Amino acid sequence: MGHSDRESLRGKVLAVARVVVIGAGIVGLAVAARLAARGDEAVVIEKEGDLARHQTGRNSGVIHSGLYYAPGSLKAEFAAAGARTMVAFAREHEVEVVVCGKLVVATSPAQLPALRALAARADANGVPARLISAAEAREYEPHVRCVGALRVESTGSVDYAGVCRALSQIVTDRGGEVRYDEQYVGARTRGDGVEVRTARDVLRADALVACAGLHADRAAVAAGVDPGARIVPFRGEYFELTPEASTLVNGLIYPVPDPRFPFLGVHLTRMIHGGVHAGPNAVLALAREGYRWREVNARDVGSALSWPGLWRMGAHNVLPGAREVLRSLSRRRFAASLAELVPGITAADLVPAPAGVRAQALSRDGSLVDDFLLRTAPRQVHVINAPSPAATAALQIAERVVRELDAVTR
Template sequence: MISKQYDTIIVGAGLVGLATAYQLLKRRPSERVLVLEKEASVATHQSGHNSGVIHSGIYYKPGSLKAKNCIQGYMELIRFADEYDIAYELCGKLIVAISEEEVPALNNIYNRGIENDLKGLKLLTKDEIHDYEPHAAGIAAIHVPQTGIVDYPGMANKLAELICQSGAEIAFSEAVLGINEATSTTNVETEKHSYSATHVVTCAGLQSDRVASLTDRGNDLRIIPFRGEYYQLKPDREHLVRNLIYPVPDPKFPFLGVHFTRMINGGVEAGPNAVLAFKREGYRFSNVNVNDMVDTFSWPGFWKVVGKYGKTGMGEIYRSLSKAAFTRALQKLMPEIQESDLVSGGAGVRAQACDRDGNLIDDFNIVRKGNVVHVRNAPSPAATSALSIGQYITDQLFVN
């Protein structure tokens, strides 16, 4: 029996789901909106476990959904933070080349930033690096002034407050079990209730493939969870890092590599590595879920990923288990860092979509089938891009 009818149901109360509800209600204030969340609060997983960085869009292929939504989302985020007093700081970051072999890739990143219309980018010499980060190593760098840090959990809480003030509802502890499309409505079944809506949007993060498969049995993407583990600098060593220091990404591995991040609420994070998680929502090495492991290991694309990145992945696992190895990776960017300077920090799990051919999907992947829109892949910079993604999804809902 249907508990209640709505115009739009949104599955997931992370930043993308909340931002979608917010943008939808700005456009259609009378819309009856329900947000369903399986956890007891907003931003429980990726939105609340990320590095807190406001990304500039410098890395992303011009014209891609990532590039378009990151740059637009960046501007929307700053406006939102200013209007609602969300803590943030545009502190800038360095992308540092530590060898001559990395300089061509550094120059490519700089050129991509220019193509993406970033302003104020500056190529730095070895000596100029120390004007920004006196303790960093490197032979060349890019200074990216737009990059910043922000309180993403605070932003999520404010979005939830605003959408509820606009008349929307958020139902917590309601995991979605079924989505059934009819002619003019779609029924959504949870552990507790049945709901009906004209439109449904799924923004399920680490569960996005499972939720998408509720309406699309041919869903060709599988989420492979990668845990990123951090250390923090001890308070008496935080002075070594002024703001953000990143390496030139390794083109052979689809992650940014370990870096230093000053956080908006204080402290400096060092990391993350990127290791296969044995539980989708497992934030420790010891967290294991048999069903999640079966889903990963039974996916043919996973074994192709292992073939491509297995050697690099073993190095990531070694760093996860060895603080000394983790320290050596950090010392490439900052030789002064010692193992004794680091204390255990937090961890996050990245929902990385992978196809059957072993391709790790780099761009955002958002598909509409009938009256249902599925966000199937929204890795970093989804937090920065959330308000723009929300606009994009709203556009998708009402296109003929």
């Protein structure tokens, strides 16, 4: 659809661009920028007043190296490649970035086999990582307590909101647009195009890409596409270390993850703008955009509870789930988890910081959808599951989405 058509109104229908993209998080903007870079005008629809208001602007800011993910998965492939492309993109566009490396620390001999398994997985994923002694770990982090560690050099820290601003600039420089405060309501493929309804307009385009994060499943259903899973929101709460306590941490310190859970465990992260973040934990949120316990959305709670997968998952995770809730309610417990990594940290060193909510797709059978998940329909691509490390991998996800889009718009 040509530029000259942009402002033409045909009845109620406003002709916009070749592709409408839902969501100005990092995934939607990366898709729009990739389309723009090859000459395809893209219009991004975002319900908030600015970009990166949800997951993208509320995460740990880490560029993951790709060490955790199942070999052969999209996560493994895209994170390893994304760690390189994200750093290069940030440097090219003058977004703050640092490749500081990280330590994954085993705090007891019982964790050493899992640490070795992680080292083997890093190897399988082509991520350079070294098992090191406790003494060598303390050369990187003098205050850490461990019996051994895995050193990964390619992990970094970046300003993801800054990356989003640079992506958005690419979109607008090539004639596209990011429309804020505009809620997508639904879409239908009609003949050689897609009609996209928002709370303001009906937009006509050649194709639709939905990257709606916490609302990804609903965005698909509203376009007549079965998402095959339901989004369940898991809040991740953070504290910031006081300036005095932040001197206990040089870079990034992670625990050995529990392979049964998709989240990495509370960790210590020196942020790109200074300060050290501690967290995130993982508790079921009572609203998809529920950043505090008191934020409850009846529709969201109903949607989670009516999904059989939630009950199946809950039945298998009663104890770990209860532990996470207790840690969420008690700063002392939160500090105790951190003190396993760095014994000097106490509850008095923690200042509450803004939380994030992860969009995690859950299958009907109760299994968490581990990998990135796309769904396609004629002239439509829906990003259904894009949890961590999707910020790291956004440029790679965008490349895949555009390839899928070409396949469904031919």
